[in-house]
Amino acid sequence: MRLVVPLQGVVQGRGGLILGSLIPCALYYFLQFYLKRRRSPPPPPPSSPRSPSTSSVNLADLPRSSSRLSLSTRGSIGRVHVSARASSIAKPNTSPYYIGLDRVRGDPYDPVQNPGGIIQLGLAENRLTLDLIEEWLSKHMNEAVLLGGVDGGLSISGIAPYQPSDGLMELKVVMAGFMTQVMGGTVSFNPSQLVLTCGATPAVEILSFCLADQGNAFLVPTPYYPGFDRDIKFRTGVELIPVHCRSSENFVPSIAALDQAFNQAKKRGQKVRGILITNPSNPVGNLLSREILYNLLDFARERNIHIISDEIYAGSVYGDEEFVSMAEILDSEDFDKDRVHIVYGVSKDLSLPGFRVGAIYSFNEYVLASSKKLARFSSISAPTQRILVSLLSDSGFVQDYLQTNKQRIRRLHDLFVLGLEQLGIESTKSSAGFYCWVNMSRLISPYNEKGELELWEKLLDIAKINVTPGSACHCIEPGWFRCCFTTLDDTDVGVVVDRIRNIVETCKSPA
Amino acid sequence: MGVEFEQQPSVELSKVAVSDTHGEDSPYFAGWKAYDEDPYDESRNPSGVIQMGLAENQVSFDLLEEYLEKHSEAASFGNKISSFRENALFQDYHGLQSFRKAMASFMEQIRGGRAKFDPDRVVITAGATAANELVTFILANPGDALLVPTPYYPGFDRDLRWRTGVNIVPVHCDSSNNFQITIQALEAAYADAVSKNIKVRGVLITNPSNPLGATIQRSVLEDILDFVISKNIHLVSDEIYSGSAFFSGEFVSIAEVLEARNYQDSERVHIVYSLSKDLGLPGFRVGTIYSYNDKVVTTARRMSSFTLISSQTQQLLASMLSDKDFTEKYIRINRERLKNRYHMIIDGLRNRGIECLEGNAGLFCWMNLSPLLKERKKESELALWKSILYEVKLNISPGSSCHCSEPGWFRVCFANMTERTLEIALQRIHDFMEIKKENDVQQQ
Numbered sequence: 001m002r003l004v005v006p007l008q009g010v011v012q013g014r015g016g017l018i019l020g021s022l023i024p025c026a027l028y029y030f031l032q033f034y035l036k037r038r039r040s041p042p043p044p045p046p047s048s049p050r051s052p053s054t055s056s057v058n059l060a061d062l063p064r065s066s067s068r069l070s071l072s073t074r075g076s077i078g079r080v081h082v083s084a085r086a087s088s089i090a091k092p093n094t095s096p097y098y099i100g101l102d103r104v105r106g107d108p109y110d111p112v113q114n115p116g117g118i119i120q121l122g123l124a125e126n127r128l129t130l131d132l133i134e135e136w137l138s139k140h141m142n143e144a145v146l147l148g149g150v151d152g153g154l155s156i157s158g159i160a161p162y163q164p165s166d167g168l169m170e171l172k173v174v175m176a177g178f179m180t181q182v183m184g185g186t187v188s189f190n191p192s193q194l195v196l197t198c199g200a201t202p203a204v205e206i207l208s209f210c211l212a213d214q215g216n217a218f219l220v221p222t223p224y225y226p227g228f229d230r231d232i233k234f235r236t237g238v239e240l241i242p243v244h245c246r247s248s249e250n251f252v253p254s255i256a257a258l259d260q261a262f263n264q265a266k267k268r269g270q271k272v273r274g275i276l277i278t279n280p281s282n283p284v285g286n287l288l289s290r291e292i293l294y295n296l297l298d299f300a301r302e303r304n305i306h307i308i309s310d311e312i313y314a315g316s317v318y319g320d321e322e323f324v325s326m327a328e329i330l331d332s333e334d335f336d337k338d339r340v341h342i343v344y345g346v347s348k349d350l351s352l353p354g355f356r357v358g359a360i361y362s363f364n365e366y367v368l369a370s371s372k373k374l375a376r377f378s379s380i381s382a383p384t385q386r387i388l389v390s391l392l393s394d395s396g397f398v399q400d401y402l403q404t405n406k407q408r409i410r411r412l413h414d415l416f417v418l419g420l421e422q423l424g425i426e427s428t429k430s431s432a433g434f435y436c437w438v439n440m441s442r443l444i445s446p447y448n449e450k451g452e453l454e455l456w457e458k459l460l461d462i463a464k465i466n467v468t469p470g471s472a473c474h475c476i477e478p479g480w481f482r483c484c485f486t487t488l489d490d491t492d493v494g495v496v497v498d499r500i501r502n503i504v505e506t507c508k509s510p511a
Numbered sequence: 512m513g514v515e516f517e518q519q520p521s522v523e524l525s526k527v528a529v530s531d532t533h534g535e536d537s538p539y540f541a542g543w544k545a546y547d548e549d550p551y552d553e554s555r556n557p558s559g560v561i562q563m564g565l566a567e568n569q570v571s572f573d574l575l576e577e578y579l580e581k582h583s584e585a586a587s588f589g590n591k592i593s594s595f596r597e598n599a600l601f602q603d604y605h606g607l608q609s610f611r612k613a614m615a616s617f618m619e620q621i622r623g624g625r626a627k628f629d630p631d632r633v634v635i636t637a638g639a640t641a642a643n644e645l646v647t648f649i650l651a652n653p654g655d656a657l658l659v660p661t662p663y664y665p666g667f668d669r670d671l672r673w674r675t676g677v678n679i680v681p682v683h684c685d686s687s688n689n690f691q692i693t694i695q696a697l698e699a700a701y702a703d704a705v706s707k708n709i710k711v712r713g714v715l716i717t718n719p720s721n722p723l724g725a726t727i728q729r730s731v732l733e734d735i736l737d738f739v740i741s742k743n744i745h746l747v748s749d750e751i752y753s754g755s756a757f758f759s760g761e762f763v764s765i766a767e768v769l770e771a772r773n774y775q776d777s778e779r780v781h782i783v784y785s786l787s788k789d790l791g792l793p794g795f796r797v798g799t800i801y802s803y804n805d806k807v808v809t810t811a812r813r814m815s816s817f818t819l820i821s822s823q824t825q826q827l828l829a830s831m832l833s834d835k836d837f838t839e840k841y842i843r844i845n846r847e848r849l850k851n852r853y854h855m856i857i858d859g860l861r862n863r864g865i866e867c868l869e870g871n872a873g874l875f876c877w878m879n880l881s882p883l884l885k886e887r888k889k890e891s892e893l894a895l896w897k898s899i900l901y902e903v904k905l906n907i908s909p910g911s912s913c914h915c916s917e918p919g920w921f922r923v924c925f926a927n928m929t930e931r932t933l934e935i936a937l938q939r940i941h942d943f944m945e946i947k948k949e950n951d952v953q954q955q
Contacts, residue, residue: 080743080779081712086649086810125600134595156576161567162793198637198796199602202817209674210528214653234814235648235674273523304522339522347602354601354822356637370528373535374674377641377818382794384821 085235096456097122097226097473100466109464111491119488119496122466124282124434126316126351126486128412129405133351136397140390159383165376167196171385174392175359179344181398182315183325193361195371196385200312200345200358201231202378207341207360210370211306212238212273218308219243219261219275221253223437223473223480225282225310232276241265241272244476247439250428251284253277255295262303274306274339275299280313280323283473283482284437285430287321293329297340306339315349315402318410319431330363337363346388348434349402355384409434409486412493416485419497423504434486438467441479443507452478455507462506463499532673538896539564539665539912546906553932561936564906566721566874567927568755568791570848574841575791578831601822604815606635610825613832614799618784620838621754626766628801634811635825637796639751639785641818643670643715646781646800649810650745651677651712657747658682658700658714660692662877662913662920664721671715680704680711683916686879689868690723692716692731697738713745713779714738719752719762719872722913722922724853726756726872729763736768736776745779754789754842756872757850769803777803786828788874789845795824849874849926852933856925859937863944867923874926878907881919883947892918903943905936 082090093099100122109117167175172191179189197203212218214237220228222242232238243261245251258275265272275296279288288296300307309326317323330337345358357380360371392398417427417436425443427436444451449471456469459481470480488496534540542564551559601607608630615628636642651657653676659667660682671679682700684690697714704711714735718727727735739746748765756762769777782801787793797820802808832838856876857867868877884891889911896909899921910920925933 080745080804082649082804082806082810083652083655083712085652086806089813090806090810127596127600130596130599133599137595156579157569157572159794160572160575160792161569162565198819198821199816205817210525213525213527216525230813231816235817273525306522336522352599354597354599356602356819356821364522366524366528370524373533377637377644377670377674379637379796381637381796381821381824383827384823387823 089234095226095229095472096453096469100456100460100468103460104466107464109492111495116464118460118464118466119492119499120466121435121483121485121488121496122468123487124348124484125353126348126405126409126434128351128408128486129401130351132397132401132404133391136391136394136401137387140394159386163379163382163385165379166372167194167375167380168382168385168389170389171196171380171392174389175344177395178392178398179314179359179361181395182349182402183311183327184323187325187328187331189327189361193363193368195360195362195368195375196380197358197360197375197378198356198380199353199378200310200343200347201227202375203343203345203358203360204228204231204308204310205234205236206371206374206378207308207343207367208232208236208238209374210367211308211341212236213271214238216271216273217241217265219258219265219272220474221245221251221258221275221277223251223283223470223475223482224276225278226468226472228276238273239270240276241270242474242476244474247428247477247480250286251281251437252286252288252292253296255299258296258299272303272305274308276308276310278310278312279326280311280317280432282313282433283435283468283470284428285433285435286428287317287319287323287431290324290329293324293326294333297326297329297333297335300339301336304339306341308341308343310343312343312345312348313433314344316405316409316434317432318406318413319429321431323432327361338367339364341367349405350391351405355388356380357384357388412485412488412490415490416483416488416493416496419493420500423497423501425500425504435482435484438481438483439479440481441477443504444479445507448478452480455479455503456481458503458506459500463503465496465499527674530673532669534665534668537665537668537912538893539908542896542900542906542908545900549904551904551932553929557935558904560900560904560906561932561939562906562927563924563936564908564922565927566788566924567793568788568845568849568874569928570852570926571791571841571845574844578834578837578841582830582834598822598826602819604635604812604819606633606815606820607822607825607829609829609833610635610820613829614784616835617832617838618753618801620835621759621789621842622762622764622767623759626764626770628766632801632803632808634800634802634808634815635820636798636800636815637818637820638793639749639783639787639798640666640670642783642785642798642800643667643747643749644673644675645811645814645818646747646783646807647671647675647677648814649807650747650781651675652710653677655710655712656680656704658697658704658711660684660696660714660716660720662690662722662910662915662922664717665908665912667715677712678709680709681914681916682714685917686868686920689725690720690877691728692735694734694738697735701742711742711744713747715747715749717749717751718765719750719756721752721873722875722908722910723868723877724870724873724875724922725868725877726762729768732763732765732768736765736772736780739779740776743779745781747781747783749783751783751785751788752873753784754845755849755874757846757853758871759842759846761871766801774803779804781807790841795828796820797824797828852925852930855930855933856923856937859934860940863937863941865940865944868920875922875924878921878923879919880921881917884919887918889918895919896921899943903939905939 104118104120107117109119172194176189176191217239220240222244241261243257245253262272326340342361347353362368427438444455452469459465468482546560546562549559551561611630611633614633615630618628656678659679680700682696780803785798800811866879870876892909899905908922
């Protein structure tokens with residue numbers, strides 16, 4: 001997953017809520033509360049009796065985790081009010097998605113230093129092909145970095161001053177070229193339809209601000225990336241309406257389900273402004289066919305709503321199927337283009353989440369105009385833009401990278417899936433992304449969310465692996481888990497499979 | 512209302528998208544457009560518009576370049592494999608520890624060590640623009656208000672209000688006391704908000720002030736702090752020009768006032784900072800929120816996921832800003848150069864009979880052209896502004912775009928050009944004033 005946010009959310013302390021000794025019911029209740037996603041944020045906390053002043057000197061002396069612990073238990077700090085938005089955001093994370101990430105941070109696996117630690121399978125990060133990028137940068141650093149002066153000398157005056165808020169034109173040109181390359185070359189991306197942002201996270205938020213008002217909603221096929229719940233709702237006040245997809249249809253959205261969701265929303269007076277799809281999908285890893293894309297466009301046109309297509313994994317397709325971008329569909333038909341907006345970035349396909357480079361690609365000039373202005377709150381750092389211009393201009397390298405990366409992901413994917421199959425655990429056939437969508441429903445009891453979360457806890461506490469349970473992705477069918485494998489090597493895969501085997505065996509024998 | 516489109520878009524956009532709260536239709540930005548269309552260049556376009564409406568610091572680039580030449584490994588991930596990996600993958604919204612430490616120490620250095628900053632309270636954002644917006648999201652609900660002393664930076668209308676839905680209630684200041692903020696003005700603004708049933712959530716000051724180019728006196732800071740305490744509201748101090756005060760001792764940060772009070776009531780105070788002005792690196796997009804309120808820090812951190820700084824930039828700056836020799840030298844020389852520029856322009860203007868507010872900081876001066884106005888009205892000011900833009904070919908910022916209640920004042924930037932260009936600008940003003948004198952004589 002590409003989520004920036006949760007790596008170090010409010011840490012519940014090292015032991016945290018999820019100690020083996022904690023009663024699962026308490027956690028279950030807590031998670032149910034979160035999962036019901038109460039609409040209105042809680043009222044701002046009443047002013048509490050004066051808390052001891054936290055001078056900066058005191059804070060520096062506190063070890064970090066305990067200061068976080070005191071934050072979460074203390075409730076409101078001081079008497080002065082913060083906004084309702086802030087109050088809801090400041091609450092401790094209750095989603096297993098975030099909790100798991102925190103737990104790994106506190107006890108990360110290392111084959112030598114910490115062989116008993118937790119193996120991270122909950123973060124969609126790709127380390128398999130970093131070596132190629134490293135190599136390129138070490139060869140080209142001097143030209144690439146920062147300062148390409150007139151005579152090749154250092155010149156900061158090129159990158160120091162104010163730049164256009166939506167990105168340098170040179171970067172837009174190469175990004176458009178990169179996207180053309182990644183999406184298969186059948187459609188050409190136009191640099192002037194790009195707005196660049198510091199990551200795909202702000203790109204999605206900016207689009208949400210442009211397309212919907214507070215209280216409106218987007219339809220989102222499930223299961224979906226847990227980060228959307230935060231990224232979209234945090235500040236915009238736009239709601240997400242899950243539209244459930246089923247394993248029987250390979251988790252592909254059905255128009256009938258979208259239609260039903262749209263009508264239900266209408267009945268309760270909620271205005272739907274768009275559909276948000278992720279293609280290739282996260283967490284399932286499948287591709288939407290041409291036909292589905294056409295149908296989605298037809299549906300959007302009939303209802304006069306927008307489509308946001310998050311295509312951030314488009315360059316990480318390792319399967320045999322062909323990836324088709326929304327842009328390609330629009331190109332081939334006389335569709336009304338004003339309603340389609342694509343989100344992209346280099347965090348996944350180039351393994352560079354630290355660079356903070358994302359993009360909005362739209363056919364709607366008004367959306368582009370607004371996004372451009374809003375991009376001032378989320379601009380990319382100029383030196384980073386320069387490096388990326390150099391890197392993406394080397395199309396030979398990019399080609400080589402994309403190809404090698406796909407091969408490596410595929411190899412590890414097959415290894416991982418095989419390992420699970422040997423345990424009798426199936427995954428959906430996925431063609432893209434950094435993860436497998438794994439079916440462990442046989443192992444859960446009861447066959448519901450509670451059972452799923454219990455298994456998740458077992459995997460986390462006993463097997464010491466962090467995976468993302470389907471319920472955190474709003475999956476309607478219990479027992480599915482997203483397992484990211486691109487931070488592992490072959491040996492790690494073996495360790496993971498062994499650890500899961502132990503759990504499988506305990507699930508088979510009665511408690 | 513709304514942006515002028517030729518036809519209504521077929522599929523609806525949000526209110527935020529069609530609103531004109533971004534303010535880009537105001538004279539402040541119109542002047543920039545005129546500059547973009549006909550930019551001055553010493554050799555290629557010597558009769559073009561000279562940009563004096565952009566508060567950018569270009570006087571100390573050479574110092575930065577010198578540093579980077581000596582320390583090129585800073586920019587290239589330190590040439591270590593492991594640090595490259597960290598760099599490429601690092602996207603933690605806490606920001607690099609080394610960077611936060613370096614920022615905290617740099618902020619301390621600027622304040623001459625008179626205040627301490629805790630790296631764990633530093634929240635990173637992509638620029639002060641984002642920091643101000645973020646802080647507003649956190650402190651106020653849609654429909655609430657922040658009190659902002661006038662004249663203020665025109666960008667606030669957009670940064671504080673557009674997406675947040677928060678209002679700005681102006682706190683009027685005037686030349687009778689050099690535009691200083693008074694308790695009466697604060698109280699009046701507060702009462703005004705209350706009468707309109709608007710909840711005030713805080714006061715936002717810029718210190719040193721933009722556009723005044725002057726630091727806020729300690730006694731005034733104490734008054735403002737007492738005021739926010741009495742109303743139980745927040746105080747945001749945008750100290751983005753703190754390193755651009757000509758004399759280190761003349762700038763008093765709110766942090767110093769708090770420290771003297773032993774941090775009592777500090778949970779309502781938040782400082783915004785950035786490297787765009789003091790280090791002349793606006794392209795890097797580096798801003799911070801420093802808050803004494805734990806909840807605000809936590810919330811700001813999470814929200815900063817929409818506005819992070821690339822890890823590579825963080826790493827580069829961490830090296831640069833923790834090099835105390837470099838920063839000490841930079842801060843000292845930068846102040847000196849800005850002071851000299853300031854005197855150059857003030858003296859040049861005074862020789863033409865134009866007075867400015869006595870300033871001691873920033874990248875601009877606050878010029879008084881009210882004697883030249885036909886009438887003491889905004890319209891006359893704008894007419895004068897237009898003639899300066901199109902006839903004199905200088906883009907300066909009219910006070911009305913900064914919400915100044917007294918017409919005739921203009922902000923004139925002096926640090927975004929060479930000395931030679933500044934001389935030319937002064938020459939053009941000289942010529943303009945000469946013509947004006949002649950016209951006035953003729954009319955008599």
